[in-house]
Amino acid sequence: MIPTEIIRVLQRIDIGSLSVRKTVSRELSQLDEKTLLTLPEIVERALGVDHPELAKALHRLAVLYHSRDNMEKAEFLYRRALDTAERAFSEPNMEWGLMMNNFGRALYDQKKFTEAEVIYKQAINLLRLAIGPKHRKLATPLSNLGNLYRDQNQWELAESMYQSSIVIMVEALGPLHPRVVRAREKLAAVKLRNPGISSWPHL
Incomplete structure (x- = not known):
């Protein structure tokens, strides 16, 4: 029992x-x-x-x-x-x-980090299969993977994950939601750290 x-x-x-x-x-x-x-x-x-x-x-x-x-x-x-x-x-x-x-x-x-990257990718794939590619629950593992890439100075990969996460959150929560605002701030910080910033549009 x-x-x-x-x-x-x-x-x-x-x-x-x-x-x-x-x-x-x-x-x-x-x-x-x-x-x-x-x-x-x-x-x-x-x-x-x-x-x-x-x-x-x-x-x-x-x-x-x-x-x-x-x-x-x-x-x-x-x-x-x-x-x-x-x-x-x-x-x-x-x-x-x-x-x-x-x-x-x-x-x-x-x-x-090496194992975490593999597991995050598996989580993203599992959730996409289970709940679809636009479900709000996907935003967190995408952002988490972005954090991992950011911490390893892999700026382009971090930016891609953050962008994907933001698209989902904006659709689910609206552009002014606090989570979206914080996510945009993280994205902006990554863009500032990237050596190729001059080729990127202003956020």
Whole structure:
């Protein structure tokens, strides 16, 4: 039997933004570490090793540790979640794509740029197949990949990713949304750093 209090809390973790709200953090703090870490085994015994809910539970637990900057546990759980997802999901879906993107972010946060690039690209491909090329959820992994290229001084690639992300966000949120404004600021900063700026139009 899966403890209902753990399920209730994990379901409220925002896998789309790697955030754990204060109320959720407070509830999680009341659960002991051993209980949290045994959750995957509890779910596995209840539902089986190839069940989609196991992949989702592992994903949310990974996001929890990621939000706490416990990268060793987060990376381990992301890898388990993705391994389970490959067996559990019969076709691409948004959960799987977001899982891949969050794992890429965990690698990026540890400066494992080579693997992070591969994972981000896989996340983008998964999400395109699952939800289409213009869905707003694609904006984040595109921007994340842009950040990775920016940090490696690959200005043209960073600019391309940011542009693609902005196009999606403008369509979904409108040109004046704060996320769009921040994205344009990042794009402008990349263009200023690029040696070929003289050939680019003013933003």
